[in-house]
Amino acid sequence: MARFGALLCFLSVLISQGLPSPLAGKEVWDYVEVRPGAHMFWWLYYADSPSAKYQDLPLVMWLQGGPGGSGSGFGNFEEIGPLNRDLEPRKTSWVQAASVLFVDNPVGTGFSYTEQPNGFATNVSTVASDMLVLLKHFFTQIPEFQSMPFYIFSESYGGKMAAAISLELSKAVAKGSVKCNFAGVALGDSWISPLDSVMTWGPYLYTTSLLDNNGLADVNSAAENVKQAVEQQQFLKATELWSVTETVVEQNTNGVNFYNILTQQPDEKVTTATGENFISLQAHRHIRPLHKQSLNELMNGPIRKKLAIIPQNVTWGGQAEDVFSNMAGDFMRPVVDIVDQLLTAGVNVTVYNGQLDLIVDTMGQELWVKQLKWEGLPGFSQLRWTPLDDPASPGTTGAFFKTYKNFAFYWILKAGHMIPSDQGAMALQMLKMITQQD
Numbered sequence: 001m002a003r004f005g006a007l008l009c010f011l012s013v014l015i016s017q018g019l020p021s022p023l024a025g026k027e028v029w030d031y032v033e034v035r036p037g038a039h040m041f042w043w044l045y046y047a048d049s050p051s052a053k054y055q056d057l058p059l060v061m062w063l064q065g066g067p068g069g070s071g072s073g074f075g076n077f078e079e080i081g082p083l084n085r086d087l088e089p090r091k092t093s094w095v096q097a098a099s100v101l102f103v104d105n106p107v108g109t110g111f112s113y114t115e116q117p118n119g120f121a122t123n124v125s126t127v128a129s130d131m132l133v134l135l136k137h138f139f140t141q142i143p144e145f146q147s148m149p150f151y152i153f154s155e156s157y158g159g160k161m162a163a164a165i166s167l168e169l170s171k172a173v174a175k176g177s178v179k180c181n182f183a184g185v186a187l188g189d190s191w192i193s194p195l196d197s198v199m200t201w202g203p204y205l206y207t208t209s210l211l212d213n214n215g216l217a218d219v220n221s222a223a224e225n226v227k228q229a230v231e232q233q234q235f236l237k238a239t240e241l242w243s244v245t246e247t248v249v250e251q252n253t254n255g256v257n258f259y260n261i262l263t264q265q266p267d268e269k270v271t272t273a274t275g276e277n278f279i280s281l282q283a284h285r286h287i288r289p290l291h292k293q294s295l296n297e298l299m300n301g302p303i304r305k306k307l308a309i310i311p312q313n314v315t316w317g318g319q320a321e322d323v324f325s326n327m328a329g330d331f332m333r334p335v336v337d338i339v340d341q342l343l344t345a346g347v348n349v350t351v352y353n354g355q356l357d358l359i360v361d362t363m364g365q366e367l368w369v370k371q372l373k374w375e376g377l378p379g380f381s382q383l384r385w386t387p388l389d390d391p392a393s394p395g396t397t398g399a400f401f402k403t404y405k406n407f408a409f410y411w412i413l414k415a416g417h418m419i420p421s422d423q424g425a426m427a428l429q430m431l432k433m434i435t436q437q438d
Contacts, residue, residue, distance in 0.1 A: 029307055032137045034130040037115035038107040042134065043072045043307075044142075045082055047099040058149040058183065058435045060098040063105055063165075065156025065191070067127075067327045068320035069290035070110030071102035073299045075155070079420040080427070085295055087302075092424030097432050099145070101138070105131060105161065106327070108319035110299075111310055120319075120326035124164040124335065131165045132172055139180045149183035151435060156360065156417060157331075159190020163338045170347055184348030184406075186434055189360040189417050193334045193368035194238075195230045198223050198245055200363040205253060208261060215252035222248040230332055238332040243282050249358075258359040259289070260416030280321070286359075287324055291317045336368050343374040343407055350408040350434050354415035354422065362411060369409065380404035385411065392425035399426055401433075408434070 029043040047054035062080060064071040077085045080094040081102070094100050104110030106121040107130060114120055121127045139146050152169075154162035166185040172178040191197070202219035205211040211219060222245040229238035249256065250265065257263040265285075299316040310316075342349050351369065353362045370381070383402045390398025390413075400411040410430050415422040 028142075029309070030141075031309065032134045034107065034133040035119065038119045038130065039113055039115075040107055040130065040134050041072060041104045041111035042138065043076070043102045045095045045100045045102075047097070048082070048095050049097065054099055055144070055148070057437075058098045058151055059101060059145050060094060060151045060153050060431070060435070061101040061103060062094075063103065063152065063154040063158035063162050064109070064290065065154075065158045066109065066287055066290065066320065066324060067106055067157045067161070068109050068287045068317075068323035069156070069158070070104050070299075070317060070320075071158075072104050072110045073295055073316060074290045076102050077295060077298065079155075079418060085298060087298075090424070092420070092428045094420075094428060094431055097428065097437060098151075098435060099148070103131070103134065105158075106323055108323040108326075110320075111304075111307070111314065111316050113311070113314045113319055117322075120322055122326050123330040124161055124333075127161045128164040128168040131161075132168055132178060135169065135180065136172075136178045139178060143179075146179045147181055149435065150180045151183050152185045153188065153431070154186065154190060155188045155419075157191045159187035160192060160335050162187060162190070163192065163335050163342065166347060167338050167341055167345075170342070170345055182347075184350065184434070185342065186350040186352060187339075188352050188419060189354055189357050190351070190365075191331075191360060192339060193336050193364065193371070194242070194332045195227060195334065196367040197360050197364035198226050198242060200361050200367065201245070201249060201358065204358065204361045204363050205249070205256070205261070210253050210256055210261060218248050218252055219245065226332070235332045236329040239282075239328045242332060246282075246285065256358065257416075258285070259418060260354075260356045260422070261358050262356055262416075282324065287320050291320065334368070336371055340373050343372065343376065346406055348406045348408075350410065352410035352412060352419065352430060354417055354419045355411065355413045356416040356422075359417060374407070376405045376407060380407055380409075385409075388426070388429070390423070390426055391429050392423075398423065399430065401430075 027045045031039045031041055034040050047057040049057060062071050062075045064075050082090060082093045082095045084090050104112040106127045107114050108120050152162045152166055162185050169182055173182050202216050206216045226238050226241045226245055229241050255265045257265050304310050351365060353365050383404055385400040385402045387397045388399040390396045399413055402409055412419050412423055412426055420427040
């Protein structure tokens with residue numbers, strides 16, 4: 001049962017820990033045992049809008065990347081939650097426009113945990129079935145949300161999971177096994193077609209003056225090895241070669257940041273992949289940035305005490321590397337076909353991408369979009385995009401977008417991989433447009 005009782009002790013805990021309340025809103029959280037010994041944590045913030053009741057606003061579920069990145073931590077305190085990492089009110093919080101549900105997904109992420117080593121998910125099919133158990137529980141325990149428009153927003157590998165979850169959810173809703181008003185999915189800088197991303201790293205870096213001809217040749221050569229492994233359906237090998245390719249990129253760019261090409265990897269030394277455990281190396285590159293020391297201290301300190309339901313032997317982020325390693329064999333598999341199925345089924349699908357993102361560059365996103373078999377693709381492709389003003393800088397273009405039938409694409413300017421962190425006001429406006437509030 002949801003921890004509504006937690007609200008009664010909420011203010012006293014906040015005072016004792018020196019934590020401010022998330023504006024005037026309310027929040028609830030709980031665990032769901034999705035499989036025997038596999039426990040998933042969720043945290044809901046009710047919408048807190050000055051102009052509308054929460055009942056009149058949508059519900060948004062946020063899924064983080066990695067896999068192994070925590071929505072309750074990074075997505076919440078670094079991107080879209082009501083408070084930032086310093087526990088100060090966030091001006092561009094999505095709670096202004098929607099109730100926001102953070103889920104630590106897959107099992108083992110954030111405060112989620114498994115009691116057994118074999119309890120981790122190894123593919124997106126298990127990730128999707130686990131989430132359906134959680135969502136069925138959630139909408140049953142808090143039935144008032146069943147009629148509200150429900151959207152899934154995601155980032156990075158979270159987008160790959162979101163696509164698979166959305167397909168299974170749409171089927172479950174049609175069957176009546178999950179009662180909710182599923183309104184659409186938004187795929188942000190998403191790992192939908194890993195190979196298209198990797199194959200465009202070289203050209204993207206070259207055109208932005210971050211590679212010379214020699215570097216371009218090195219990166220393209222490493223990417224070709226990844227391509228061969230994918231084409232041979234050797235996906236674990238492809239993941240390892242993806243790690244090698246990232247090392248080649250680092251060596252030739254003096255450590256460009258995969259999340260924003262205008263910066264370098266923070267506190268990173270450029271290493272070689274020779275002799276490295278590629279899982280550990282990739283966890284270091286892509287999981288640790290989502291578990292910054294200050295965020296780790298916040299989550300395992302004041303937040304853990306506030307929540308008051310975290311088992312004594314569970315540490316926020318303690319199983320993150322295990323989550324990543326168990327998904328390694330599924331990591332490089334594309335899910336473009338799932339997006340096709342969603343569009344054909346009439347599900348509203350949005351793709352949005354940051355201009356400065358490398359790991360999931362916009363060039364790669366556009367490549368897989370062109371591969372869609374969806375009958376509306378020719379009509380979408382013929383459209384010209386529409387510019388959007390940056391709400392934080394009126395008169396300056398903040399994004400472009402186009403939409404056709406049940407598909408939309410947003411190109412977010414001056415943003416890297418974590419769009420809400422880089423362009424918070426633009427991300428909030430996009431949320432409102434997708435959920436039909438503007």
